[in-house]
Every structure is written in structure tokens, then in C-alpha cells.
Amino acid sequence: MQPERDGCGYIKRLSRFCTPSSSQHFRLLSDTLMAIMGKGKWKGKEQRPDDTVMNPAEVQPNDLIIPVMGPSGAGKSTFINTVVRQPDATLVGHDLESCTAKIKHVICANPKNPGQRVVFVDTPGFDDTYEDDSEILRRIAVWLARSYSDDRTVAGVVYLHEITQTRMLGTSRKNLTMFQKLCGDEGLKNVILVTTKWTSLPDENSGVKREEQLKNTFWKDMIDQGSKIARFHDTCESAWDIVEPILKEDQSTVLHIQKELVELKKFLPQTEAGNALRSTLSDLVETHKKTISQLRSEKGGQGNEELHEKLRDTEKELHALLKQVQELKVPLGARVRSWFGFH
Numbered sequence: 001m002q003p004e005r006d007g008c009g010y011i012k013r014l015s016r017f018c019t020p021s022s023s024q025h026f027r028l029l030s031d032t033l034m035a036i037m038g039k040g041k042w043k044g045k046e047q048r049p050d051d052t053v054m055n056p057a058e059v060q061p062n063d064l065i066i067p068v069m070g071p072s073g074a075g076k077s078t079f080i081n082t083v084v085r086q087p088d089a090t091l092v093g094h095d096l097e098s099c100t101a102k103i104k105h106v107i108c109a110n111p112k113n114p115g116q117r118v119v120f121v122d123t124p125g126f127d128d129t130y131e132d133d134s135e136i137l138r139r140i141a142v143w144l145a146r147s148y149s150d151d152r153t154v155a156g157v158v159y160l161h162e163i164t165q166t167r168m169l170g171t172s173r174k175n176l177t178m179f180q181k182l183c184g185d186e187g188l189k190n191v192i193l194v195t196t197k198w199t200s201l202p203d204e205n206s207g208v209k210r211e212e213q214l215k216n217t218f219w220k221d222m223i224d225q226g227s228k229i230a231r232f233h234d235t236c237e238s239a240w241d242i243v244e245p246i247l248k249e250d251q252s253t254v255l256h257i258q259k260e261l262v263e264l265k266k267f268l269p270q271t272e273a274g275n276a277l278r279s280t281l282s283d284l285v286e287t288h289k290k291t292i293s294q295l296r297s298e299k300g301g302q303g304n305e306e307l308h309e310k311l312r313d314t315e316k317e318l319h320a321l322l323k324q325v326q327e328l329k330v331p332l333g334a335r336v337r338s339w340f341g342f343h
């Protein structure tokens with residue numbers, strides 16, 4: 001049985017006697033104690049009633065979880081449908097709009113190791129047509145934290161990237177950053193960076209060149225820290241070959257976001273992923289504010305309908321961004337606790 005971590009109240013009381021200058025020492029001390037005392041149950045501050053999580057009744061003790069991540073349209077749902085040989089296991093998008101921002105997991109026996117089951121988790125990208133990035137982060141974080149709190153094991157993570165992309169788009173960079181923050185450095189050795197859509201390339205050589213670029217730039221740090229790369233060839237066999245290196249129970253991993261939420265009991269906005277998203281959104285707020293003031297001065301009181309419309313759209317976007325930044329603000333209570341070195 002996991003010991004309850006609320007026994008850390010003693011340390012919390014100690015914090016009343018410490019000055020903010022010693023907060024770093026207390027943070028270290030409290031983190032160490034948290035690790036020693038076990039992870040305990042996650043209270044699920046961020047969880048909502050309609051969130052998808054794994055039902056304890058459907059899980060077996062040695063199931064291994066593989067979250068599949070990446071930008072919208074990279075082929076996550078297609079990869080999962082292919083690996084489980086069920087064309088409708090998850091919804092595949094067929095136009096520019098993303099399909100569903102709900103998380104869906106599919107459980108499947110490992111054909112290479114009968115008796116072992118793998119839980120593939122289809123996650124929405126941080127560029128969904130209908131859902132805010134802050135909501136996407138909350139859903140992914142809740143799924144991962146709940147499964148870790150219930151003692152489920154993550155084998156590793158598959159990150160998909162379309163090889164047909166001629167340059168790294170802003171959304172792809174954002175997705176990669178969020179992915180790195182969710183995994184943390186310690187999770188990188190269990191990451192497979194997979195390129196998709198090789199059959200849609202006009203010639204394979206262009207794909208080989210792009211893969212080389214990814215290896216030497218955007219993916220370099222991750223590869224240096226143990227992440228592997230692979231190509232998805234659109235078949236079930238290819239998908240299982242890709243995940244094989246991470247399907248070893250003794251090499252399972254704990255993702256950084258799971259550690260932060262469940263072990264360190266952080267609020268989502270205090271996590272590295274929360275911080276990174278808040279900073280990206282804050283930059284966008286500034287850009288939008290500049291655009292609005294520019295449009296207002298251009299408008300100069302004259303009735304240009306196109307300008308009016310652009311202004312209205314940008315103001316609407318700014319409003320939505322500010323709402324997200326607000327959702328990612330660290331609550332005052334949590335900030336006060338962190339001054340004393342407690343999460």
C-alpha cells in the first residue's frame with residue numbers, strides 16, 4: 001500500500017520558521033521527502049466529470065501504456081487504428097479540421113508477446129480547431145496523472161511528425177516543445193520520434209533529407225538523450241516494429257508531468273508544461289495587442305469593412321488568449337506555498 005503523503009504536514013509546519021531565502025533548501029528537502037514517502041494518490045484537482053480516463057475495471061496489472069502524441073494531422077489516429085487492426089478504433093480526420101479533442105485509449109494484445117497488453121492513447125495536438133491549448137494540456141495531464149496515480153505503467157511515448165512538411169511550422173514547434181515538457185529529460189530514452197506519410201512524398205530522397213535535418217536540428221537534443229527515430233510504413237507490422245524497443249516492462253518510465261502532478265502535487269500551471277504554454281500564449285497576447293493598435297490607427301475612423309472585420313477577429317482572438325492565460329495562472333495559495341519551498 002502507498003503511504004499517504006499528507007504526512008508531510010510536519011515539514012509544512014516547519015516552513016513557517018523559514019525565510020524565503022532558504023526556500024530552495026526546503027524545496028529540495030520536501031521533494032526528497034516526497035520521493036521517499038511514495039507517490040500517494042493524486043487528488044485530481046484538475047480532473048472534471050466528463051474527462052476520459054482509464055476505468056480500473058478494464059486494466060490488467062502488467063498492461064503497458066504508450067501515449068501517441070504530435071500535431072493535428074500527423075497521423076496519430078491512423079497509427080493507432082493500424083497498430084490495433086481496427087479501422088474505426090479512433091476517428092481519423094479527412095480535411096483541414098482536427099477530428100476530436102477527446103483522449104481515447106485502445107487496448108490491444110502485443111502480437112510479439114502474447115499475454116502482454118498495450119494501451120495506446122490517442123491524444124489531441126496543441127493546435128486543435130475547436131479546443132484551446134490550455135484545455136488540451138489539462139486533458140492530457142489529467143489522463144497521465146490519473147493512470148500514474150492508479151499505478152499504471154508508461155512504456156514510452158511515440159511522437160509523430162509528417163515527413164511531407166517542407167519546413168517546421170509554428171504549430172509543429174509548439175507541439176514539440178509541449179511534448180518535451182510533458183516527458184522531461186528523464187523520459188526521453190523511452191521516446192520514439194516517428195515520421196509519417198512517406199508514401200505521400202513525390203520522391204523518397206526529399207524525405208531522407210528532411211529526416212536528416214530533423215535529426216541534426218529539432219530532434220538533436222532528444223536523440224542525444226536517448227530518443228530513437230523510426231519511419232512509419234503504414235502497416236500493422238511497421239507500427240509494432242516501431243514500438244518494440246519500448247515494450248520492456250523493466251525499462252518503463254515515469255513522465256515528468258506525472259511526477260510533477262502526482263508526486264510533487266503541483267498545480268497544472270506550476271508544471272513545466274503549464275509554464276511553457278503560459279509563456280507562449282503571453283507572447284501571442286503581446287503580438288495581438290500590437291496588431292490591434294496598428295489596425296486601429298490604420299482604420300482612422302474610415303469605413304473600411306475589411307479592416308473592421310480583421311480588427312474584430314483579432315480582438316476576439318485576444319480575448320480567447322487572455323482567458324487561457326488566466327486559466328494558466330498559478331493560484332495565490334500555491335504561490336505562497338512555493339515561496340516557502342512547498343508545491
Ligand SMILES: Nc1nc2c(ncn2[C@@H]2O[C@H](COP(=O)(O)OP(=O)(O)O)[C@@H](O)[C@H]2O)c(=O)[nH]1
Pocket residue numbers: 070071072073074075076077078079091092093094095098099196197198199200232234
Ligand atoms: N499516406 C499517409 N497518410 C496518412 C498517414 N497517417 C495519416 N494519414 C492521413 O492524414 C490525415 C490525418 O490523419 P489522422 O490520423 O486523423 O491524424 P491525427 O490528427 O494526428 O490523428 C488523414 O487523412 C489520414 O488518412 C500515413 O502514415 N500515410
Ligand SMILES: [Mg+2]
Pocket residue numbers: 076077078091092093099100122
Ligand atoms: Mg486524431
